[in-house]
Amino acid sequence: MTKRSKIPSPTIERLALYSRPLQSFVESDTPIVSSEKLAELCGVNPAQVRKDLAYFGEFGVRGVGYDAQELLREIKRILGTDREWTICIVGMGNLGMSLVENDNFRKRGYRFVAAFDLDSRKAGRRLPCGLAIQPACNIPEQVRGLGVDLGIITTPSREAQRAAELLFKANIKGILNFSATQVRAPECCIIENVDLSVKLENLVYHLETLYKGMPMK
Amino acid sequence: MTKRSKIPSPTIERLALYSRPLQSFVESDTPIVSSEKLAELCGVNPAQVRKDLAYFGEFGVRGVGYDAQELLREIKRILGTDREWTICIVGMGNLGMSLVENDNFRKRGYRFVAAFDLDSRKAGRRLPCGLAIQPACNIPEQVRGLGVDLGIITTPSREAQRAAELLFKANIKGILNFSATQVRAPECCIIENVDLSVKLENLVYHLETLYKGMPMK
DNA sequence: TCGAAATTGTGAAATAATGCACATGATTTG
DNA sequence: CAAATCATGTGCATTATTTCACAATTTCGA
Numbered sequence: 398m399t400k401r402s403k404i405p406s407p408t409i410e411r412l413a414l415y416s417r418p419l420q421s422f423v424e425s426d427t428p429i430v431s432s433e434k435l436a437e438l439c440g441v442n443p444a445q446v447r448k449d450l451a452y453f454g455e456f457g458v459r460g461v462g463y464d465a466q467e468l469l470r471e472i473k474r475i476l477g478t479d480r481e482w483t484i485c486i487v488g489m490g491n492l493g494m495s496l497v498e499n500d501n502f503r504k505r506g507y508r509f510v511a512a513f514d515l516d517s518r519k520a521g522r523r524l525p526c527g528l529a530i531q532p533a534c535n536i537p538e539q540v541r542g543l544g545v546d547l548g549i550i551t552t553p554s555r556e557a558q559r560a561a562e563l564l565f566k567a568n569i570k571g572i573l574n575f576s577a578t579q580v581r582a583p584e585c586c587i588i589e590n591v592d593l594s595v596k597l598e599n600l601v602y603h604l605e606t607l608y609k610g611m612p613m614k
Numbered sequence: 615m616t617k618r619s620k621i622p623s624p625t626i627e628r629l630a631l632y633s634r635p636l637q638s639f640v641e642s643d644t645p646i647v648s649s650e651k652l653a654e655l656c657g658v659n660p661a662q663v664r665k666d667l668a669y670f671g672e673f674g675v676r677g678v679g680y681d682a683q684e685l686l687r688e689i690k691r692i693l694g695t696d697r698e699w700t701i702c703i704v705g706m707g708n709l710g711m712s713l714v715e716n717d718n719f720r721k722r723g724y725r726f727v728a729a730f731d732l733d734s735r736k737a738g739r740r741l742p743c744g745l746a747i748q749p750a751c752n753i754p755e756q757v758r759g760l761g762v763d764l765g766i767i768t769t770p771s772r773e774a775q776r777a778a779e780l781l782f783k784a785n786i787k788g789i790l791n792f793s794a795t796q797v798r799a800p801e802c803c804i805i806e807n808v809d810l811s812v813k814l815e816n817l818v819y820h821l822e823t824l825y826k827g828m829p830m831k
Numbered sequence: 832t833c834g835a836a837a838t839t840g841t842g843a844a845a846t847a848a849t850g851c852a853c854a855t856g857a858t859t860t861g
Numbered sequence: 862c863a864a865a866t867c868a869t870g871t872g873c874a875t876t877a878t879t880t881c882a883c884a885a886t887t888t889c890g891a
Contacts (some may be wrong), residue, residue, distance in 0.1 A: 409819050410812060410816060442881095444882095445880075448841080459838060460839070460885090461888075476815050477821065483813075491715045531793050553717075577634050578634065587820050591808075594724075595631060597790060601788070601791060620847095625848090648868060665849080668870060677855090719865075
């Protein structure tokens with residue numbers, strides 16, 4: 398299940414976070430940025446920024462700061478986002494449809510190359526992006542054939558595991574799962590779960606405790 | 615013994631996670647559930663489940679397990695999801711539209727009561743759920759008037775802060791921010807950020823290191 | 832050229848979170 | 862009714878993560 402790594406996983410999450418303001422700095426021709434500035438914009442501690450980067454090398458200049466463009470390039474190289482990744486998506490409900498059209502993904506180098514739905518009546522419908530919805534039974538063949546890198550699951554919970562199995566069959570290596578169920582996966586496939594209502598529940602808990610005057614994190 | 619003073623925030627996140635399978639158990643008339651079973655379904659350690667619950671009380675029976683229905687009720691009470699929460703959403707692009715229609719939210723007791731867009735040309739358009747899109751300038755008055763609990767931001771990054779300011783003006787207490795920028799907020803408003811491409815980047819990093827034969831989590 | 836200011840990189844301390852292991856209490860079985 | 866079994870609750874050791882604090886390095890101005 399879990400092997401050893403010396404890189405804390407919160408560090409990876411934050412590297413992605415840092416890249417947002419860095420992109421802005423590059424676009425606005427701000428050549429140099431300090432760990433303090435970056436930390437402020439990302440809501441973290443400056444020492445944290447430096448330590449996160451230190452896991453991978455020395456990218457800054459003491460007394461000066463970091464070259465925004467260079468640091469951004471390094472972070473992209475570290476994360477693996479310096480190349481295009483292809484994605485297929487299973488479950489073309491409202492959420493699925495919106496993700497396929499999502500500009501942020503495209504801008505960051507992700508490209509949707511196939512869209513599936515378990516309900517074969519949706520098959521054939523053409524999406525604004527040009528893709529046509531395919532029946533889920535096509536997944537193994539299509540995904541293998543296209544050499545798709547990542548899968549996104551946006552089916553209802555009860556169908557998530559079935560969608561996942563089809564993706565495993567296609568030998569996919571990573572899945573972003575938006576359904577509310579945990580998917581059981583073989584060793585060779587990495588699953589990242591994003592349960593949107595969990596996020597809302599977090600918010601609600603904090604508001605509740607705040608209102609009740611209880612101490613909170 | 616209920617000691618609410620120092621609740622780890624991962625615990626809160628997991629409580630929400632536990633409620634999913636618990637709901638299924640209740641629906642399928644499975645009255646008793648063990649920490650081991652629950653842990654397995656959520657991909658965590660059984661001791662973790664017990665410890666998480668122990669922060670809030672003793673809900674199980676030694677040698678037996680937990681009453682699914684009762685535990686679910688308790689978790690909902692703890693999280694504050696035992697009542698309806700009203701939501702307004704700002705940014706009616708693809709993502710915003712899909713969230714408004716999202717069934718999961720409705721099932722969990724969240725209700726959208728207003729939808730806004732900064733582009734006033736979208737105003738007046740009626741959504742499938744019955745709401746009509748309003749211009750963002752209406753936020754302060756409308757949100758206050760309706761006593762909305764939570765805000766969701768689904769605008770492009772560059773407009774996120776502006777959307778947030780309008781929500782602050784309406785005295786909103788919590789915001790779920792889907793844009794790729796960190797929003798600066800006053801003390802009195804809690805922000806939860808959900809950057810979807812950060813999730814993808816995590817996945818990509820793990821795949822990269824896997825491919826390169828590097829040790830990983 | 833020197834000293835002050837700025838800012839990184841990092842060892843070590845502090846804090847936080849997890850998981851083990853076992854005492855405890857419930858239930859079942861022979 | 863005793864023994865075996867099961868599963869919770871929890872003290873404590875372990876592991877993970879964050880933050881501090883300061884030496885090292887660069888820049889700038891007098």
